[in-house]
Amino acid sequence: MTKKNITIDFFLIGAARCGTTTLYNYLNNCDDIFLPSVKEPNFFSDVDSPKKEDYKLPVSGEKHHAKIINDVNVYNMLYADALQAQLKGDTSPSYVWDTNVAKKLFTHNPEAKIIISLRHPVDRAYSHYIMNHYTGVDNKNTFEEALKAPINSIWGSCNQYLEMGLYYNQVKAYFDVFPKEQIKILIYEDWINNLELEIKGLFEFLGLAVIDSIFDKTVDSNKITPVKKKALLNMLRQNKIKGAIKSVVSQDRIDALKAYFFNDNSKEIKKIDPQLRKELSKNFKQDIIKLSELTGVNFISKWR
Numbered sequence: 001m002t003k004k005n006i007t008i009d010f011f012l013i014g015a016a017r018c019g020t021t022t023l024y025n026y027l028n029n030c031d032d033i034f035l036p037s038v039k040e041p042n043f044f045s046d047v048d049s050p051k052k053e054d055y056k057l058p059v060s061g062e063k064h065h066a067k068i069i070n071d072v073n074v075y076n077m078l079y080a081d082a083l084q085a086q087l088k089g090d091t092s093p094s095y096v097w098d099t100n101v102a103k104k105l106f107t108h109n110p111e112a113k114i115i116i117s118l119r120h121p122v123d124r125a126y127s128h129y130i131m132n133h134y135t136g137v138d139n140k141n142t143f144e145e146a147l148k149a150p151i152n153s154i155w156g157s158c159n160q161y162l163e164m165g166l167y168y169n170q171v172k173a174y175f176d177v178f179p180k181e182q183i184k185i186l187i188y189e190d191w192i193n194n195l196e197l198e199i200k201g202l203f204e205f206l207g208l209a210v211i212d213s214i215f216d217k218t219v220d221s222n223k224i225t226p227v228k229k230k231a232l233l234n235m236l237r238q239n240k241i242k243g244a245i246k247s248v249v250s251q252d253r254i255d256a257l258k259a260y261f262f263n264d265n266s267k268e269i270k271k272i273d274p275q276l277r278k279e280l281s282k283n284f285k286q287d288i289i290k291l292s293e294l295t296g297v298n299f300i301s302k303w304r
Helices: 020-028 072-077 101-108 121-134 143-148 167-175 188-193 195-205 230-236 239-246 251-261 274-295
Strands: 010-012 038-040 064-066 087-090 113-118 183-187
Touching: 010 020, 020 038, 020 113, 020 195, 101 167, 113 167, 113 188, 113 195, 121 143, 121 274, 167 183, 167 274, 183 188, 183 195, 188 195
Parallel strands: 010 087, 010 113, 038 064, 113 183
Antiparallel strands: none
16 A cells, blocks of 8 residues: 655755754754654755765664655655654755755645755855865865865765855745745844744744743754864775774764764864955855845845
8 A cells, every 4th residue: 555645844955054954953842843863865856975874774763964865655754753733844955956856845845835044155165165174075175275176066075165155046946936935034144143033933934833942952053073083084984984883883872982082172163264255255246136136135235
């Protein structure tokens, strides 16, 4: 007997490095919302990953940051424990980058609500590079070197740092198919500095009342931590070695060992050079003007 496909009520579609992990965790604190243990299923997007474990089936009861799920039955199973009254969400940032996804989501549920968090494009780009560098997928020692490197378009290790901050066409794909009343634009710089007010606004958009207790629970963000012994860590990250370790050690234990042996809490992440930020920002001027006109949000004044 074929089971009926689940219907997703809202999609938090990105952008990458714009706080989607923090938003996922706040949304997940609400009993009226069901989010799967796979934060980024990537079911509706046509993306790849260099990590073999991303293609393996999710382990029941275990949290996964990202998977590449292509089987509708596997996707449906992510929501097997959802209650009928709960809003079901999918929080995959690849959905804004892959502009073909908008029509797929509309076909899936034309009444779905779309949430898009956007950050100053240069700050987003730099944060993306720093993440890739410290997770071993970009071996360039400086941001400037990384911007000159050959393009790698594989989603799980993508180095199209500046291109991903050209938001206009990505966001327009959603405004072309969804009514604007069903789209919520969040400005990263606003909600990160005025968290409770912005999160309450997000819950209101979803038609939910906010219970203050959601702010009492610890919420993790996808924070980048400097690492030491980077060469050894990158060796251990190779697919064969990583797979062997994961076959005998739980993910929680791996995370604890990594934090103990490799995290370097004595260092701070180096900030982008202000002059470089200023020069790179010029590349986005026209895109930001069009984005402001499209969304009705004054990004021109927000992103200086």
